[in-house]
Amino acid sequence: MVPFRMRPMNPPVTSWAGRRVWIIGASSGIGAATARLLRQHGARLALSARSGAALHDIANELANDLASETATDQPHGVTILPLDVTDAAAVIEAAQTLRRLWGGIDLVLFAAGVYQPMRAQDIDPVAAGAILDTNVKGAYNVLGATVPMLRAQGQGAVALVASVAGYSGLPKALAYGPGKAALINLCEALYYDLHPAGIGVYLISPGFVATRLTAANDFTMPALITAEQAAREIVRGIEGGEFDIHFPKRFSRMLKLLRLLPYRLYFPALRRITGL
Numbered sequence: 001m002v003p004f005r006m007r008p009m010n011p012p013v014t015s016w017a018g019r020r021v022w023i024i025g026a027s028s029g030i031g032a033a034t035a036r037l038l039r040q041h042g043a044r045l046a047l048s049a050r051s052g053a054a055l056h057d058i059a060n061e062l063a064n065d066l067a068s069e070t071a072t073d074q075p076h077g078v079t080i081l082p083l084d085v086t087d088a089a090a091v092i093e094a095a096q097t098l099r100r101l102w103g104g105i106d107l108v109l110f111a112a113g114v115y116q117p118m119r120a121q122d123i124d125p126v127a128a129g130a131i132l133d134t135n136v137k138g139a140y141n142v143l144g145a146t147v148p149m150l151r152a153q154g155q156g157a158v159a160l161v162a163s164v165a166g167y168s169g170l171p172k173a174l175a176y177g178p179g180k181a182a183l184i185n186l187c188e189a190l191y192y193d194l195h196p197a198g199i200g201v202y203l204i205s206p207g208f209v210a211t212r213l214t215a216a217n218d219f220t221m222p223a224l225i226t227a228e229q230a231a232r233e234i235v236r237g238i239e240g241g242e243f244d245i246h247f248p249k250r251f252s253r254m255l256k257l258l259r260l261l262p263y264r265l266y267f268p269a270l271r272r273i274t275g276l
């Protein structure tokens with residue numbers, strides 16, 4: 001019997017060789033690990049984050065000293081474009097630099113993000129605004145700077161790193177969770193417009209990953225994986241043309257099921273699981 005295979009929701013990637021990939025949030029954690037993996041696969045990389053020094057270290061490591069601190073491209077090398085995603089003008093400038101250097105972009109991976117636990121008893125609008133500025137407005141800044149270019153090219157893709165924390169309300173995630181829920185919804189809404197235009201849209205929802213972002217968590221993180229494992233899941237998902245790239249499956253599938261429960265069952269279940 002021939003196994004039933006669903007058609008991929010995005011054009012599959014059969015080779016990364018020479019693919020022009022811009023990773024935003026590449027200075028540490030998931031973004032840096034994905035940069036390392038894609039570099040091994042032969043992709044042409046541009047790396048962004050606020051910390052130019054950290055980007056430079058990674059680029060040096062990746063390109064065997066081929067990288068430059070400025071936005072000068074090296075054939076099959078690594079381009080460094082330090083920026084703050086909350087600065088729309090800086091993001092536009094970086095995208096224009098890449099258009100000049102590369103002539104286009106094949107994949108934009110938005111992996112920038114910040115996290116701060118927040119509960120109702122210490123709700124802080126300023127801190128919440130800062131989280132949403134980076135995690136959500138930052139994504140709009142990147143999309144605003146790149147989607148017109150991708151549409152003009154008639155090919156390419158955008159990938160947004162959301163989180164399973166966006167599936168449904170979780171304790172201590174008063175600002176982070178709603179921001180990630182916004183990114184999930186944003187990817188879904190983008191798909192209607194970009195898929196018919198030949199542009200891929202990847203929604204990436206990791207569970208717990210051991211990075212700087214989760215280092216301060218004071219609880220045992222279930223199904224914790226490494227940034228390298230996360231990068232492998234992301235790259236595998238994009239290669240397969242998946243829209244909904246979530247992992248580790250043993251955790252993300254459970255949360256997907258929990259959100260189907262009626263609220264009167266959902267809340268006690270989450271309290272029991274998290275102990276919060």
Ligand SMILES: NC(=O)c1ccc[n+]([C@@H]2O[C@H](COP(=O)([O-])OP(=O)(O)OC[C@H]3O[C@@H](n4cnc5c(N)ncnc54)[C@H](OP(=O)(O)O)[C@@H]3O)[C@@H](O)[C@H]2O)c1
Nearest residue numbers: 025027028029030049050051084085112113163209211213
């Ligand atoms: N770790 C987890 O368990 C987990 C789970 C689900 C989703 N995620 C998401 O995965 C993404 C990557 O997080 P991570 O775990 O790899 O954490 P991380 O190691 O702290 O990496 C976050 C990256 O975002 C960059 N960044 C933060 N604010 C920025 C800004 N304003 N402008 C430009 N870049 C900025 C950071 O670089 P600079 O500080 O140098 O700017 C860094 O490169 C985030 O969106 C996070 O929400 C993480």
